Amino acid sequence: MNIDAITPTVKTQLQEFEKAFAEILRSQVPLADKIVQYISELKGKRLRPALVFLSAQLHGILTDKAMDAAVVVELLHTATLIHDDVVDNSVLRRGHPTVNSLWDNRISILVGDLLFSRTLTAVLNLKSQEALSILSECANRITEGELLQVEHERDYRLEESVYYDLVAKKTAALFSACCELGALATQADAAARERMKRFGECLGIAFQIKDDLLDYAGDAALLGKPVGNDIRENKITLPLIHALTQADEQQREEIIRLLEQDEVGEDKVKMIVRFVQEMGGLSYAENVARSYAEQAHEIIQSYPESRAKSSLITLAQFAISREN
Amino acid sequence: MNIDAITPTVKTQLQEFEKAFAEILRSQVPLADKIVQYISELKGKRLRPALVFLSAQLHGILTDKAMDAAVVVELLHTATLIHDDVVDNSVLRRGHPTVNSLWDNRISILVGDLLFSRTLTAVLNLKSQEALSILSECANRITEGELLQVEHERDYRLEESVYYDLVAKKTAALFSACCELGALATQADAAARERMKRFGECLGIAFQIKDDLLDYAGDAALLGKPVGNDIRENKITLPLIHALTQADEQQREEIIRLLEQDEVGEDKVKMIVRFVQEMGGLSYAENVARSYAEQAHEIIQSYPESRAKSSLITLAQFAISREN
Numbered sequence: 001m002n003i004d005a006i007t008p009t010v011k012t013q014l015q016e017f018e019k020a021f022a023e024i025l026r027s028q029v030p031l032a033d034k035i036v037q038y039i040s041e042l043k044g045k046r047l048r049p050a051l052v053f054l055s056a057q058l059h060g061i062l063t064d065k066a067m068d069a070a071v072v073v074e075l076l077h078t079a080t081l082i083h084d085d086v087v088d089n090s091v092l093r094r095g096h097p098t099v100n101s102l103w104d105n106r107i108s109i110l111v112g113d114l115l116f117s118r119t120l121t122a123v124l125n126l127k128s129q130e131a132l133s134i135l136s137e138c139a140n141r142i143t144e145g146e147l148l149q150v151e152h153e154r155d156y157r158l159e160e161s162v163y164y165d166l167v168a169k170k171t172a173a174l175f176s177a178c179c180e181l182g183a184l185a186t187q188a189d190a191a192a193r194e195r196m197k198r199f200g201e202c203l204g205i206a207f208q209i210k211d212d213l214l215d216y217a218g219d220a221a222l223l224g225k226p227v228g229n230d231i232r233e234n235k236i237t238l239p240l241i242h243a244l245t246q247a248d249e250q251q252r253e254e255i256i257r258l259l260e261q262d263e264v265g266e267d268k269v270k271m272i273v274r275f276v277q278e279m280g281g282l283s284y285a286e287n288v289a290r291s292y293a294e295q296a297h298e299i300i301q302s303y304p305e306s307r308a309k310s311s312l313i314t315l316a317q318f319a320i321s322r323e324n
Numbered sequence: 325m326n327i328d329a330i331t332p333t334v335k336t337q338l339q340e341f342e343k344a345f346a347e348i349l350r351s352q353v354p355l356a357d358k359i360v361q362y363i364s365e366l367k368g369k370r371l372r373p374a375l376v377f378l379s380a381q382l383h384g385i386l387t388d389k390a391m392d393a394a395v396v397v398e399l400l401h402t403a404t405l406i407h408d409d410v411v412d413n414s415v416l417r418r419g420h421p422t423v424n425s426l427w428d429n430r431i432s433i434l435v436g437d438l439l440f441s442r443t444l445t446a447v448l449n450l451k452s453q454e455a456l457s458i459l460s461e462c463a464n465r466i467t468e469g470e471l472l473q474v475e476h477e478r479d480y481r482l483e484e485s486v487y488y489d490l491v492a493k494k495t496a497a498l499f500s501a502c503c504e505l506g507a508l509a510t511q512a513d514a515a516a517r518e519r520m521k522r523f524g525e526c527l528g529i530a531f532q533i534k535d536d537l538l539d540y541a542g543d544a545a546l547l548g549k550p551v552g553n554d555i556r557e558n559k560i561t562l563p564l565i566h567a568l569t570q571a572d573e574q575q576r577e578e579i580i581r582l583l584e585q586d587e588v589g590e591d592k593v594k595m596i597v598r599f600v601q602e603m604g605g606l607s608y609a610e611n612v613a614r615s616y617a618e619q620a621h622e623i624i625q626s627y628p629e630s631r632a633k634s635s636l637i638t639l640a641q642f643a644i645s646r647e648n
Contacts, residue, residue, distance in 0.1 A: 032468055080437070110470045112433075113403075114464070116440045120459060123460070136445045139441035143441045144353045
C-alpha cells in the first residue's frame with residue numbers, strides 16, 4: 001500500500017519525489033548503481049516524505065525546500081532500514097528480498113553508508129542551519145535508539161518507560177523531524193514548528209506501537225514477513241511487557257524461562273502469542289497507540305480546515321488502523 | 325606511533341583535540357558510551373586532524389573552526405574504519421581488538437552509524453555551507469570507493485588506472501578534505517584551498533600505496549596485524565598489479581589460478597609475496613608512492629618557510645617511510 005492512496009493531497013509531490021529520490025541515489029560505480037536502483041524501485045509507503053509535504057502544506061505554499069527535506073528524511077530512513085536488515089538478519093522487507101539477502105552483509109553495510117553520504121548531499125541542498133540541526137539531533141536519536149534496543153535484547157523485565165524511550169528514539173524521532181522540517185520549509189514560526197514536532201512525535205509512537213502489535217496479530221501475507229519475529233529476535237515490546245505485568249508471579253517466571261530458552265520453535269512462538277492475548281497485552285497496546293494517535297489529532301485541531309489538515313488526521317488514523 | 329612525535333607543531337592542538345573528540349562521542353546510552361570510550365582511547369595516529377591543523381597554520385591563525393573540522397574528519401574516518409573492520413572481518417587494528425571482535429558485527433554497524441550521526445553534529449558546529457559541501461563530496465567518494473573495491477575483489481586483471489581511482493576515492497578523498505578544510509578554517513582564498521586540496525590528494529595516494537606496500541613487506545609486530553592480509557581478502561593492489569604485468573603469460577596465468585583458489589594457506593601467501601618481489605612489484609610501487617609524495621612536496625614549495633610548512637613536508641616523507 002502506497003500512502004498516496006489514502007492521502008491524494010500529496011500524490012503529485014510524491015511522484016516528483018520518486019524522481020528526485022532516484023536521481024540523488026545514482027552512482028558512477030556500477031555495483032552501487034545497481035543496488036540503489038533496486039532500493040529506489042522498492043518504494044515502500046513513503047510515509048515520511050508525505051509527512052513533510054503535508055506539514056508544509058498545512059503552513060503555506062509548497063517550495064523546493066519541502067522536496068529537499070523529503071529526500072533527506074527518506075535517505076536517512078532507507079539507510080537505517082538497510083543496516084537494520086543486516087542487524088536483524090532479515091531476508092524479506094515488504095515482501096521483497098532485502099539487500100543483504102540478494103547481495104550480502106558487507107555490501108549492505110557499504111550501501112547503507114553510501115545512503116548516509118547522500119544524506120549529506122541532500123542536506124547541502126537544504127542550505128539551512130536549522131534543518132541541519134533538526135536532522136543531526138534526529139540521526140543521533142535514531143542510532144542511540146537502535147543501540148538501546150540491542151542493550152535491552154533478552155531483557156524480559158524491561159520497564160514500560162524504557163520501551164517508550166526506545167520507541168521515541170528509534171521511530172518517533174524521524175516522524176517528528178519530518179513534521180518539523182515541513183513547517184520549517186514554509187518558514188512557519190517557532191510555535192508552529194514546535195507543534196508539528198510534537199504532532200510527529202505522537203504519530204511516530206502510535207505508528208511504532210502498531211508495528212509491534214502487527215508483529216503479534218498481523219497477517220503474514222499482508223505484512224510480507226512472518227509474524228512473531230520480535231519473539232524470535234528476543235525483542236520485548238509493549239504487548240508482552242504489559243502481559244507480563246498482568247500475570248501472577250509463577251506464570252511470569254514460567255514465561256520468562258520459556259523466553260530465555262535459546263531454541264525458538266513455532267510452538268514457543270504460538271504459546272507466547274496466546275499468553276500475550278489472554279493477558280490483555282494486545283488490547284492494552286491498542287489503547288495506548290490510540291491515545292497517542294488522538295493526541296496527535298488534538299495537536300492539529302486548532303488549524304483551520306484544509307485538505308492538508310484532514311490528510312494529517314487520516315494519517316494519524318492510518319497509523320493505528322493499517323494492516324501492514 | 326602518534327603523529328605528534330614527528331610534528332611537535334601540532335602537539336597542543338592534538339591534546340585539545342582528544343578532549344573535544346571524546347566529548348562529542350559521549351552517549352546517554354550506557355552500551356554506546358562504553359564502546360565510544362573504548363574507541364576514543366585507541367587513538368591511532370590522528371594524522372587527519374594533524375593535517376587540518378597544519379593546513380590551517382600554513383594559512384593563518386588557528387581558530388575553533390580548525391578544531392571543529394578536525395573533529396568532523398576524525399569522526400568520519402573512525403566510522404568508516406569500524407564498518408571496514410566488519411566488512412573485512414578484522415579482529416585486530418593497530419594491535420588492539422576491533423569493536424566487532426570485542427562486541428559483535430551488529431553492534432559495530434550501529435556504533436559506526438552513531439559516529440556518522442555525530443559527524444552531522446560536528447558539521448553543525450562548523451556553520452559553513454562550503455565545509456558541508458567539502459564533507460559531502462568526500463563522504464560520497466569514500467563510500468563509492470569502498471563499493472568499487474568490493475566490485476573489483478577477485479578481479480586479478482584489475483587495471484592500474486582503476487586502482488588509482490579506487491585509492492583516490494577510498495583514501496585520498498579524506499586527506500584532501502582535511503587539507504582543504506584547514507585552509508577554509510582560516511578563510512584562505514580559493515586558490516589556496518585548491519592547492520591544499522591537491523596537496524592532500526597526492527599525500528593520500530602516497531599514503532595508501534605505502535599501506536598496500538606494508539601489507540606485503542611490513543613487520544607484523546609493528547603493524548599490529550598480520551602481513552599478506554590483502555591476498556587473504558582477495559584485494560589486488562599496486563605491487564601485485566605491476567608484478568602481473570611484468571610476468572610472462574604462462575607465469576601470469578599460473579599466479580592468477582593460484583590467486584583464484586579459495587583456499588588461502590600460508591604457503592600460497594608466501595608464494596605470491598615472493599612473486600611480487602621478484603617481479604619488481606615492491607620497488608615499482610615504492611617509486612610511484614615516492615613520486616606522489618614529491619608532487620605533494622612541490623605543491624607547497626611556494627609557501628614561505630614556516631613550522632607548518634616543514635611539518636607538512638615531514639608528513640609527506642612520513643607517509644612513505646613509516647613502518648606502520
